[in-house]
Amino acid sequence: MTTPTLDELRTEAKVVSLPLRTRFRGIDTREALLLEGPRGWTEFSPFPEYDDREAATWLAAALDFGWNVPPAPARTRIPVNATIPAVPAASVTDVLARFDGCRTAKVKVAEPGQVLADDVARVRAVREAMGAEGRIRIDANGAWNLDEAEHAVHALAEYDLEYIEQPCMQLDELAELRRRIRYLDIPIAADESVRKAADPLEVARAGAADLLVVKAQPLGGVRAALRIVADAGLPAVVSSALDTSVGLAMGAALAAALPALDYDCGLGTASLLAADVTAETLVPAGGAIDVRRVDADPDLLSAHAAAPDRRDWWLARLERCHALLPS
Structure with a gap:
């Protein structure tokens, strides 16, 4: 190019x-x-x-x-998760309603100014709203230290977590937490340890995560992200950075090109926007979004x-x- x-x-x-x-x-x-x-x-x-x-x-x-x-797609629809900001538990149902048909929810935790009890109440509300078959993953954005993360995992484990995204920021803490909670069978996903690292493959070599969260923009594009996933040898879930529908189309192209897609992707975040740059927004319908280009209006x-x-x-x-x- x-x-x-x-x-x-x-x-x-x-x-x-x-x-x-x-x-x-x-x-x-x-x-x-x-x-x-x-x-x-x-x-x-x-x-x-x-x-x-x-x-x-x-x-x-x-x-x-x-x-x-973009690389040739292996699929034309991408299953996506609902994203629950650090809202009060009473607001969870209203947020979930914006994500049509989504069977998975990613819940933000460790919000500055909040406490673990707020996280527990929010996750509990999501579990009650989604029922036993819903999938719940949490995302701490690296805000906990090792002991805080271990304590939080034990407090939240009863809600049947699919995985924990970036509980700690440091690789050694991620690796140690993974060792400590192995008996709970709750995987650890790395996000910031991939997209903000000088070497995005270090987290895989350190044995600090079970899967990767990859985002097209921060990793330099669809092809660059595909290379990282292939070299890491770990399962990947594609997520967004609160993009417009134009940016989400880039993420969908990445998810479509992955050889395997074992997890619902974090590409439904246009539902968090009160406005967009297109009338044909990439919001979830039946729990998925289409793989397509988006034209700005x-x-x-x-x-x-x-x-x-x-x-x-x-x-x-x-x-x-x-x-x-x-x-």
């Missing part, structure tokens, strides 16, 4: 600010920069706190998806255009990240 010039990208760039239905990751709106390449619309949306070198990997992914043909791009100062911020970031790409 020939990298598009900065002038080409700046001319086509659309910056949007989309409101969320529920506060998530500490934010109430999701900003994204969208581009239209020869293969269709694509997305560049690293979170604002990420530095330029990390964000440049997201730009590489966006250009790959917009300028290259000019009227919605205009309606949700970011404020001028935020557009300028994103264009400056685009310029800095573009300069870090291989020529």
